[in-house]
Amino acid sequence: MIKNLSEKNIYVIDDEPDILEAVKIILEDAGYSVKAAQYLESVDEIIDFSPRLIILDALLNGQSGPDICILFKKSAVLQNIPVLLLSALPASKLKLMVTSCGAVGYLQKPFDLDTLTATVKKYLS
Amino acid sequence: MQLDDLFPIDELFKVHPLMVACITNSLPMFNSLFIRLNNHPIDSDKIMDDKLLQTALNGSAVTVFAEGKDPKRTIVYHRLPFFSPKTNLLLELKREVIETGKSVRREVEIIKYNKIYYVFLNLEPIKDETGQVVGVAGTAVDITRSKKYQGDLLKSEERSRRLIDSNIIGVVIADTVKIYEANEAFLKIIGYSKDDLKKNKIKWKKITPIEWQESDQKAMEELLKSGINTPIEKEFFRKDGSRVPVLVGAAMIEADPLRWVSFVLDIYDQKLMEKRKDDFVSMSSHELKTPVTILKAYSQILQKLSSPNRTETLGYLNKMNAQITRLTKIINDLLDISKIRVGKLVTVNERFSFDQFAEEIVNNFRLTVNTHTIKIIGKTGKEICADRDRIGQVINNLISNAVKYSPGKEKIQIILESETDNVILKVKDFGLGISKANQEKIFQSFYRVFDEKGASFPGLGIGLFIASEIVRLHHGTLLVDSKKGKGSVFTLTLPINRQ
Numbered sequence: 001m002i003k004n005l006s007e008k009n010i011y012v013i014d015d016e017p018d019i020l021e022a023v024k025i026i027l028e029d030a031g032y033s034v035k036a037a038q039y040l041e042s043v044d045e046i047i048d049f050s051p052r053l054i055i056l057d058a059l060l061n062g063q064s065g066p067d068i069c070i071l072f073k074k075s076a077v078l079q080n081i082p083v084l085l086l087s088a089l090p091a092s093k094l095k096l097m098v099t100s101c102g103a104v105g106y107l108q109k110p111f112d113l114d115t116l117t118a119t120v121k122k123y124l125s
Numbered sequence: 126m127q128l129d130d131l132f133p134i135d136e137l138f139k140v141h142p143l144m145v146a147c148i149t150n151s152l153p154m155f156n157s158l159f160i161r162l163n164n165h166p167i168d169s170d171k172i173m174d175d176k177l178l179q180t181a182l183n184g185s186a187v188t189v190f191a192e193g194k195d196p197k198r199t200i201v202y203h204r205l206p207f208f209s210p211k212t213n214l215l216l217e218l219k220r221e222v223i224e225t226g227k228s229v230r231r232e233v234e235i236i237k238y239n240k241i242y243y244v245f246l247n248l249e250p251i252k253d254e255t256g257q258v259v260g261v262a263g264t265a266v267d268i269t270r271s272k273k274y275q276g277d278l279l280k281s282e283e284r285s286r287r288l289i290d291s292n293i294i295g296v297v298i299a300d301t302v303k304i305y306e307a308n309e310a311f312l313k314i315i316g317y318s319k320d321d322l323k324k325n326k327i328k329w330k331k332i333t334p335i336e337w338q339e340s341d342q343k344a345m346e347e348l349l350k351s352g353i354n355t356p357i358e359k360e361f362f363r364k365d366g367s368r369v370p371v372l373v374g375a376a377m378i379e380a381d382p383l384r385w386v387s388f389v390l391d392i393y394d395q396k397l398m399e400k401r402k403d404d405f406v407s408m409s410s411h412e413l414k415t416p417v418t419i420l421k422a423y424s425q426i427l428q429k430l431s432s433p434n435r436t437e438t439l440g441y442l443n444k445m446n447a448q449i450t451r452l453t454k455i456i457n458d459l460l461d462i463s464k465i466r467v468g469k470l471v472t473v474n475e476r477f478s479f480d481q482f483a484e485e486i487v488n489n490f491r492l493t494v495n496t497h498t499i500k501i502i503g504k505t506g507k508e509i510c511a512d513r514d515r516i517g518q519v520i521n522n523l524i525s526n527a528v529k530y531s532p533g534k535e536k537i538q539i540i541l542e543s544e545t546d547n548v549i550l551k552v553k554d555f556g557l558g559i560s561k562a563n564q565e566k567i568f569q570s571f572y573r574v575f576d577e578k579g580a581s582f583p584g585l586g587i588g589l590f591i592a593s594e595i596v597r598l599h600h601g602t603l604l605v606d607s608k609k610g611k612g613s614v615f616t617l618t619l620p621i622n623r624q
Contacts, residue, residue, distance in 0.1 A: 016415055022422035029429065059411055088414035089407060090460070091514045095473040110418035110453055113425040 011051035012036045015061040030117045040068050047077050058087035066101035073102045082123045222248045226258050243272040295389030314391045316363035332361045352377045370396045402467045413456045421449045461591045472512035479548045480504045486520050497537050505543040509621050519592040523552040523615045531556020547618050555612040568593045
C-alpha cells in the first residue's frame with residue numbers, strides 16, 4: 001500500500017560516496033529530505049521512504065542505472081515516481097538512455113549546485 | 126584467292142556426278158574442306174585402299190593436312206597425309222560413315238610438325254540413286270584457335286575458382302531469392318553447411334534481420350543500376366540464431382537471368398574493437414569527470430557555507446570554480462576529438478526556437494564576460510530541428526573566440542538572419558582578424574594561430590575543428606570572413622529541417 005508521499009523526500013543512488021554526500025548536503029540545504037544509497041539494496045527500502053523523486057547514477061558499480069529504472073517502472077508503487085539520471089556520460093548517450101528506460105530527464109556531471117537544485121525543483125513541481 | 130579458282134568444281138562434277146563438294150569457304154568458320162571421290166562401288170575391304178582416300182583439299186585444309194606442298198598443286202586428288210597417331214581415328218570415322226550410312230561429327234586432334242591442330246570433322250555419306258553409300262563428303266573446321274580460347278577460359282575459370290576456394294573472403298553467387306553457390310568461407314560466417322546449401326536451406330530473407338532489409342534493398346537498386354554496389358555493413362543471422370556483422374559488396378554477373386557475386390567479409394573483430402574504443406571513450410569520460418564533479422560540488426558547497434563577509438575566501442573559491450569549469454571544457458573537447466576520430470560523434474535532434482536559444486547563450490555570456498558587450502541584431506523567427514547541446518557548443522565556441530581574439534575591442538555582434546530553408550547566425554568581432562592564409566587552416570584540428578611576433582593565444586586548437594564537425598553532421602556550413610586588424614565574421618548556416 002502506498003504511504004503518503006512526503007513532499008520533500010528524494011532518494012539518491014550513486015556509487016561514489018563523495019558525490020552522494022555532496023548531493024545530500026546540497027539538497028538538504030535546499031530543504032529536501034534525502035536518503036542516499038551507493039547501490040540498489042532493495043526496492044522495498046525505497047518504497048518505505050516513499051520519495052517524490054529518485055536521482056539515479058547511470059553507471060553504478062556493477063549495476064546499470066537504466067536497468068534499475070526499468071525495474072522501478074515495473075513496480076506498481078514506484079512507476080509514477082520520476083527518475084532523474086545523473087551521469088558523466090555524453091549527452092547524446094544520456095538522451096537515448098532517458099527515452100529507453102522511462103526516466104524523466106538527466107543531469108550531467110559535473111553539475112552546478114544551482115543547476116542541481118533547479119532541475120530537482122523542476123521535476124518535483 | 127578464291128576457292129573456285131583452285132577448285133574447278135564444275136569440271137569435277139563432269140568427271141563424276143556423285144561427287145559432292147561442300148564449298149563453304151565463303152563462311153569463315155568453314156575454313157577447310159576435303160572431299161573424297163569415289164568411283165568404286167563401296168566395298169569395306171577396299172575402303173582402306175589408298176586410292177579410296179584420294180581427297181581434294183582447299184587451301185586451309187592443306188595447311189592442316191598436307192605436308193609442305195604448294196596449295197595450288199595439292200588441291201585435287203591429294204592423298205591425305207596424317208601425322209598423328211590419331212590418323213587412324215580419322216580413317217575409322219570415314220569407314221564408319223561408309224558402313225553405317227550415317228554422318229559423323231567429331232572433334233579430332235592432329236599433330237603436324239609438333240604443332241597440335243584441333244579440327245571439327247563433319248563427314249556426310251554420299252549416296253547413289255539406290256541409297257548406297259558411294260563416297261564421303263566432309264568439312265573440317267579448324268578449331269585450334271577457339272580451342273585455345275576455351276583453354277584460356279578454363280584457365281581463367283580456374284583462377285576464379287582458386288579465388289573462391291581460397292576462402293579468404295566469403296563468396297556467394299546468387300539472385301534475389303536463391304543462393305546458387307557459396308564457398309566455405311561464407312558458409313563458415315553464417316554457420317551453415319554445404320549440405321544446407323545443397324538442400325536450398327539458405328535464403329536471403331531468412332538470414333537477413335528485418336532492420337537490414339531496407340539497406341539491402343538500396344544496395345540491390347544500386348547493383349541493378351550500375352552493376353556493382355558500394356560495400357555495406359550489415360548483419361546476418363547465423364544458423365544458431367546469433368548475429369554476425371559483415372561487410373558485403375556485390376557485382377552483377379548476368380542481368381537476365383539475374384545473377385550476382387557477393388563478397389562477404391566477417392567484421393566481428395573489427396566491430397568488437399570499435400566497441401572497445403567507444404567504451405573506452407565513455408569510460409574515460411566517466412573516470413575523468415568523477416573527480417571533477419566532486420571538486421566542483423565541494424568548492425560550491427564551501428562557497429555557499431562561507432560567510433558573505435569573507436570576500437577574500439569567496440574570491441579564491443570563485444577562481445577554483447572557474448578553473449574547474451575550464452578543466453571540464455578541456456575534458457569534453459578531448460573526448461569529442463576522440464569521438465570524431467572513431468566516427469562516434471552523434472547528434473540527437475529536437476525542435477527548438479533558434480532566436481530564443483541564441484538569446485539564452487548570449488545571456489549566459491553576459492553573466493561571465495565583463496570585457497565585451499555582446500549585442501544581438503535581427504532575428505530568424507524560425508524553429509530548427511537540431512542537437513541543441515551541440516549547436517550550443519558551436520555558438521559558445523564562436524563567441525568565446527570573438528572575446529578571446531578581440532582584446533581591447535568592446536563590441537561583439539551576433540547577427541541573426543534567415544533564408545527559406547536555413548537559419549544564419551553570424552558572430553562579428555572587431556579584433557585581430559585572421560590572415561587569408563590562416564583562414565583555411567583554423568578549422569583543422571590542432572591548428573593554432575600565431576601572430577607576427579610568434580606569440581600565441583592559449584588553447585588546444587581543437588575548438589573550431591569540433592565546431593565544424595558538429596556543423597557538418599547537421600549538414601550546415603561554417604565559414605569565416607576576416608581582414609587582418611579589422612576583425613572577423615564567422616557565419617553559421619543551419620538547415621531548418623534536417624533529414
